[in-house]
Amino acid sequence: xxxxxxxxxxxxxxxxxxxxxxxxxFLVGEDxxxxxxxxxxxDGLYQKYGPERVRDTxxxxxxxxxxxxxxxxxxxxxxxxxxxxxxxxxxxxxLVLQAAKLRFMLGGKVQVPFVLRTPAGAxxxxxxQHSESLENWFVHVPGLKVVMPSTPADAKGxxxxxxxxPNPVIFVEHKLLYxxxxxxxxxxxxxxxxxxxxxxxxxxxxxxxxxxxxVRALEAAERLAKEGVEVEVVDPRTLKPLDAEPIIRSxxxxxxxxxxxxxxxxGGFGGELAAVIAESEAFDYLDAxxxxxxxxxxxxxxNRELERRMVPQVEDIVDAARRLVKEAR
Amino acid sequence: MATPVIMPKFGMAQEEGTIIRWxxxxxxxxxxxxxxxxxxxxxxxxxxEAPASGVLTDVRYxxxxxxxxxxVIALIAAPEEIAASPQGPASSTPSAGVRVSPVAQRMxxxxxxDLTQVIGSGPQGRIVKSDVAGALQAQAPQRSQPQExxxxxxxxxPAARRLAREHGVALAALIGSGPQGRIQAADVEKALRxxxxxxxxxxxxxxxxxxxxxxxxxxxPLRGKRRTIATRLGQSWQNAPHIFLTxxxxxxxxxxxxxxxxxxxxxxxxxLTLTVWxxxxxxxxxxxxxxxxxxxxxxxxxxxxxxxxxxxxxVAVAVEDGLLVPVVHNAETxxxxxxxxxxxxxxxxxxxxxxxxxxxxxxxxxxSNLGMYPVEHFxxxxxxxxxxxxxxxxxxxxxxxxxxxxxxxxxxxxxxxADHRVIDGAIAAAFLAELKRLLEEPSRLLx
Numbered sequence: 167x168x169x170x171x172x173x174x175x176x177x178x179x180x181x182x183x184x185x186x187x188x189x190x191x192f193l194v195g196e197d198x199x200x201x202x203x204x205x206x207x208x209d210g211l212y213q214k215y216g217p218e219r220v221r222d223t224x225x226x227x228x229x230x231x232x233x234x235x236x237x238x239x240x241x242x243x244x245x246x247x248x249x250x251x252x253x254x255x256x257x258x259x260x261l262v263l264q265a266a267k268l269r270f271m272l273g274g275k276v277q278v279p280f281v282l283r284t285p286a287g288a289x290x291x292x293x294x295q296h297s298e299s300l301e302n303w304f305v306h307v308p309g310l311k312v313v314m315p316s317t318p319a320d321a322k323g324x325x326x327x328x329x330x331x332p333n334p335v336i337f338v339e340h341k342l343l344y345x346x347x348x349x350x351x352x353x354x355x356x357x358x359x360x361x362x363x364x365x366x367x368x369x370x371x372x373x374x375x376x377x378x379x380x381v382r383a384l385e386a387a388e389r390l391a392k393e394g395v396e397v398e399v400v401d402p403r404t405l406k407p408l409d410a411e412p413i414i415r416s417x418x419x420x421x422x423x424x425x426x427x428x429x430x431x432x433g434g435f436g437g438e439l440a441a442v443i444a445e446s447e448a449f450d451y452l453d454a455x456x457x458x459x460x461x462x463x464x465x466x467x468x469n470r471e472l473e474r475r476m477v478p479q480v481e482d483i484v485d486a487a488r489r490l491v492k493e494a495r
Numbered sequence: 496m497a498t499p500v501i502m503p504k505f506g507m508a509q510e511e512g513t514i515i516r517w518x519x520x521x522x523x524x525x526x527x528x529x530x531x532x533x534x535x536x537x538x539x540x541x542x543x544e545a546p547a548s549g550v551l552t553d554v555r556y557x558x559x560x561x562x563x564x565x566x567v568i569a570l571i572a573a574p575e576e577i578a579a580s581p582q583g584p585a586s587s588t589p590s591a592g593v594r595v596s597p598v599a600q601r602m603x604x605x606x607x608x609d610l611t612q613v614i615g616s617g618p619q620g621r622i623v624k625s626d627v628a629g630a631l632q633a634q635a636p637q638r639s640q641p642q643e644x645x646x647x648x649x650x651x652x653p654a655a656r657r658l659a660r661e662h663g664v665a666l667a668a669l670i671g672s673g674p675q676g677r678i679q680a681a682d683v684e685k686a687l688r689x690x691x692x693x694x695x696x697x698x699x700x701x702x703x704x705x706x707x708x709x710x711x712x713x714x715x716p717l718r719g720k721r722r723t724i725a726t727r728l729g730q731s732w733q734n735a736p737h738i739f740l741t742x743x744x745x746x747x748x749x750x751x752x753x754x755x756x757x758x759x760x761x762x763x764x765x766x767l768t769l770t771v772w773x774x775x776x777x778x779x780x781x782x783x784x785x786x787x788x789x790x791x792x793x794x795x796x797x798x799x800x801x802x803x804x805x806x807x808x809x810v811a812v813a814v815e816d817g818l819l820v821p822v823v824h825n826a827e828t829x830x831x832x833x834x835x836x837x838x839x840x841x842x843x844x845x846x847x848x849x850x851x852x853x854x855x856x857x858x859x860x861x862x863s864n865l866g867m868y869p870v871e872h873f874x875x876x877x878x879x880x881x882x883x884x885x886x887x888x889x890x891x892x893x894x895x896x897x898x899x900x901x902x903x904x905x906x907x908x909x910x911x912x913a914d915h916r917v918i919d920g921a922i923a924a925a926f927l928a929e930l931k932r933l934l935e936e937p938s939r940l941l942x
Binding site for chain 1: 673674
């Protein structure tokens with residue numbers, strides 16, 4: 167049975183289920199306890215599981231990542247939260263030099279099974295230091311997994327799979343997704359990591375999108391369908407390790423691909439996707455250049471209109487898709 | 496920053512080019528896409544376009560200089576440098592009173608757009624970025640005109656290239672519907688459809704090519720087996736220098752033996768035709784002259800000659816829509832009866848279209864017999880990669896001088912075609928002499 171839940175509720179339910187099932191699972195982060203998290207995701211968990219298992223920290227992201235790494239090494243299953251992805255910059259050393267590498271450097275004798283949840287993305291008027299999408303920094307680091315769900319059901323299943331995973335997982339949520347609703351199955355279930363999903367099938371154009379952009383791409387596809395353009399929307403869900411096969415298959419089918427993400431275009435995940443596609447057998451099926459629609463290469467502006475312009479909107483996706491299909495017809 | 500002008504590589508194998516003449520002089524202003532100089536390669540004369548707008552400087556090689564490809568032969572100084580210098584073209588600076596946004600000004604300077612020719616769309620006629628972009632776009636079509644000499648690489652998407660490859664379509668003959676004439680998959684599909692309908696390509700229409708007078712029946716493009724035959728024979732004729740040697744064969748003894756043996760051969764399931772005799776003799780002759788029982792194939796830049804141990808004798812069979820050459824493998828091991836049965840079986844199945852791929856491949860020598868028609872003599876084109884083929888004409892009674900008088904004898908003419916690249920005339924003649932002897936004295940086939 168499933169029912170409608172918001173993305174935030176789905177994440178909370180996953181944490182709740184994991185904590186109830188496995189006492190090694192605990193929460194650590196800024197204001198995750200009494201306050202219930204900056205976006206209310208962990209609301210009620212402190213009351214249910216107490217201060218031992220829901221731990222508020224000082225304002226130090228290095229501490230949060232360090233605690234998570236250390237606790238994971240000793241056999242715990244921490245779920246850490248970085249309040250805004252922007253501040254993950256302060257935990258880079260712990261994540262990149264320690265958590266990502268210890269299992270390798272110690273010849274597999276230890277595991278680092280933690281999940282670091284963090285909300286990314288612009289759209290809340292929170293300006294340049296509270297709006298970034300830095301997922302691709304972590305995609306570049308061997309030893310880290312990067313998960314970026316776009317729907318409530320995916321968020322729950324992928325979070326539970328991330329908690330079960332023996333490696334550090336950077337679990338990127340989106341602020342604007344927290345209040346989106348969707349059917350979420352009841353009870354404990356996992357969605358395996360590295361499983362790309364086709365969210366909508368179509369024959370004219372493939373849109374590969376991540377996180378919030380999946381939602382926008384689906385809305386764009388809906389509009390384009392009225393013009394007779396059938397868009398296939400593909401969601402990698404796990405950015406690293408990437409399940410490329412369904413993407414390649416889709417591009418072979420449609421011959422055109424538009425990659426959409428919110429993070430800045432230069433050095434973003436779209437470049438990696440484009441390369442994966444161009445290197446694959448899909449190359450011989452491309453009937454137009456691979457195109458990327460991504461955030462502008464600027465800090466996220468505070469001004470709401472400029473902020474809107476900086477990030478791909480539904481109409482931008484419709485426009486880019488329309489041009490791509492038209493030029494290749 | 497200056498942009499280098501290099502000696503371009505027009506052809507895959509081209510290693511150097513010779514400058515014929517410079518069309519622009521050092522210090523002259525050039526626009527991107529304008530012709531800078533003419534270059535001669537070992538095959539053609541080509542024009543070299545300016546890779547950027549600016550001023551031509553540092554011309555390093557004059558006329559008649561031969562320069563390796565990709566060598567820098569001159570530089571084009573960037574427009575910014577020119578705009579900053581007093582020699583910069585004054586005309587591109589708008590007259591006083593014309594308003595230009597800073598971005599538009601910078602953009603115009605970088606791209607060489609003449610601002611005096613741009614109409615502003617901003618407040619009080621101010622020229623803004625989009626106006627400069629518009630002016631640039633208006634210039635673009637003239638710059639991206641594809642050259643008609645066919646040396647420029649064809650613009651096509653990977654999907655269009657794959658389709659063209661799979662269906663043997665020449666991309667250069669198509670008109671692209673994509674941006675800047677890029678050929679899309681749909682253009683190739685369209686060409687394939689129109690090919691099916693036997694239509695002329697759009698390019699031919701556009702070029703006003705007259706294919707025939709009005710009212711004349713539409714041509715039919717070659718397809719399938721016929722196209723393969725056309726391609727293979729065309730290549731064979733063009734690549735292999737053929738020599739032809741003809742001899743006549745006295746069939747008196749074969750005719751006598753045929754009468755003796757026909758029934759036995761028939762009992763074994765075959766028919767003792769002249770073709771069977773010739774096949775038997777050819778197999779025997781090839782064992783003694785194995786140089787003709789061979790392949791000559793290209794392998795990269797090289798030609799590879801392979802001599803075969805066994806005789807795999809192809810026998811050309813006319814079928815409804817062309818020609819098939821079923822192969823009698825190891826023909827030298829078969830006696831007359833077995834050979835007759837095998838040839839009969841292969842010919843029948845060739846006509847009913849039931850041959851397997853193995854049965855039509857791997858031949859090392861081909862026999863083509865038109866003796867059932869009133870054809871006295873003909874020459875055959877080599878069946879690649881084979882190096883020899885035998886053409887058999889009709890057997891007929893002719894006067895034969897026996898030293899004292901003419902007597903009637905049944906004779907036939909056979910003509911050997913051989914690939915002169917590997918088969919010398921004497922070798923071909925020796926084989927033909929052997930064949931003639933075996934056919935005229937068939938008891939030698941027992942040896």
